[in-house]
Amino acid sequence: MAIVYNFSAGPAVMPKEVLEKVQRELLSYKNSGMSVMEISHRSSLFADIQKNAEGNLRKLMNIPDEYDVLFLQGGATLQFTMAPMNLAINKKKVDFVDTGHWAQRAIEEARLVDGIEVTQITSGADSKYTSLPEIDDSLQEDADYVHITLNNTIEGTAFKTVPTFKEVPIIGDMSSNILGQRYNVTDFGMIYAGAQKNIGPAGLTVVIIRHDLVEKSPDLPAMLSYKKLVAKNSTLNTPPVFAIYCAGLVFEWLLAQGGVDEMEKRNRKKSQLLYDYLDSSSVFQSPVAIESRSLTNIPFVTDNAELDKQFIALANDNNLVGLKGHRLVGGMRASLYNAFPIEGVEKLITVMEKFELEHKEVD
Numbered sequence: 001m002a003i004v005y006n007f008s009a010g011p012a013v014m015p016k017e018v019l020e021k022v023q024r025e026l027l028s029y030k031n032s033g034m035s036v037m038e039i040s041h042r043s044s045l046f047a048d049i050q051k052n053a054e055g056n057l058r059k060l061m062n063i064p065d066e067y068d069v070l071f072l073q074g075g076a077t078l079q080f081t082m083a084p085m086n087l088a089i090n091k092k093k094v095d096f097v098d099t100g101h102w103a104q105r106a107i108e109e110a111r112l113v114d115g116i117e118v119t120q121i122t123s124g125a126d127s128k129y130t131s132l133p134e135i136d137d138s139l140q141e142d143a144d145y146v147h148i149t150l151n152n153t154i155e156g157t158a159f160k161t162v163p164t165f166k167e168v169p170i171i172g173d174m175s176s177n178i179l180g181q182r183y184n185v186t187d188f189g190m191i192y193a194g195a196q197k198n199i200g201p202a203g204l205t206v207v208i209i210r211h212d213l214v215e216k217s218p219d220l221p222a223m224l225s226y227k228k229l230v231a232k233n234s235t236l237n238t239p240p241v242f243a244i245y246c247a248g249l250v251f252e253w254l255l256a257q258g259g260v261d262e263m264e265k266r267n268r269k270k271s272q273l274l275y276d277y278l279d280s281s282s283v284f285q286s287p288v289a290i291e292s293r294s295l296t297n298i299p300f301v302t303d304n305a306e307l308d309k310q311f312i313a314l315a316n317d318n319n320l321v322g323l324k325g326h327r328l329v330g331g332m333r334a335s336l337y338n339a340f341p342i343e344g345v346e347k348l349i350t351v352m353e354k355f356e357l358e359h360k361e362v363d
């Protein structure tokens with residue numbers, strides 16, 4: 001089988017070693033004679049899987065004891081609703097930092113929650129979201145929390161440091177760079193991430209939330225209530241057992257590789273290689289301001305939609321797949337998540353150089 005480099009933004013590439021382990025264990029997990037998909041979520045076999053996954057995630061991200069870890073369903077998108085329902089309860093106000101598509105989706109969903117005032121305190125719209133908006137803590141209103149999208153998967157921007165907002169907790173959507181660069185969990189009231197980008201298979205959402213926020217949340221229907229989900233350790237109903245098992249294997253893999261700091265180092269190296277090439281190319285370019293650039297999602301363009309199409313076709317012929325840009329922004333996008341090897345970036349650049357030679361404007 002030819003080596004395929006998968007640049008998909010999500011669901012995305014997983015570590016090969018993890019997939020091989022899944023394959024080895026698929027028919028008989030720990031010699032039980034049963035697949036991990038067939039065992040009860042109340043069995044000790046599964047309880048251990050979940051406990052180890054949580055423990056390893058805590059190790060990887062230095063999650064303190066006063067934070068709860070939840071393994072939920074509904075994707076990052078359900079958190080756009082659950083966060084305001086559970087946490088916008090005193091002032092009934094939420095502030096948003098608008099950094100593009102996913103921030104906008106979070107705003108839209110929060111506006112549908114009854115009795116909550118939603119304010120966009122700053123926006124990158126003026127730059128068409130190619131740079132992050134200025135933030136200082138004077139922006140923050142009297143809100144229950146401020147919502148930030150740490151890595152903007154579609155636009156290719158990311159916060160390197162987390163802004164501070166006086167006493168107001170920050171809720172961070174970390175779907176596309178969780179475990180890919182170092183953030184301090186204690187800078188946040190809550191972090192959430194859909195698993196299918198930088199963790200594992202779709203169907204799992206990780207929520208990391210400070211316990212005092214959980215305690216204060218109101219009485220809500222069980223599946224929408226952080227308090228009830230925490231009380232039942234995420235197994236209020238049947239959890240996504242297979243996705244949790246795979247995520248657990250990815251966490252083990254990450255620890256064996258050297259953890260988040262090592263991943264950040266590799267992700268910097270991979271992305272810098274591509275950015276350096278883009279900044280020197282006469283055919284391709286990055287639309288994103290240098291200081292706002294993401295380590296995990298790298299959009300790039302030629303100045304011509306027809307050329308973009310030709311390049312994507314050439315890339316596909318060279319087993320470089322998933323490079324088509326998001327339908328909202330066009331062009332190309334290379335997603336370089338933790339499991340994406342540097343060899344794939346090198347191959348991409350080789351193919352881009354070849355394309356550049358053929359399409360350079362001759363003057």
Ligand SMILES: *Cc1c(COP(=O)(O)O)cnc(C)c1O
Nearest residue numbers: 075076077102153173175176194
């Ligand atoms: C993909 C993505 C989402 C949506 O995730 P789902 O799990 O599909 O709901 C939300 N936020 C960001 C930053 C994303 O990249």
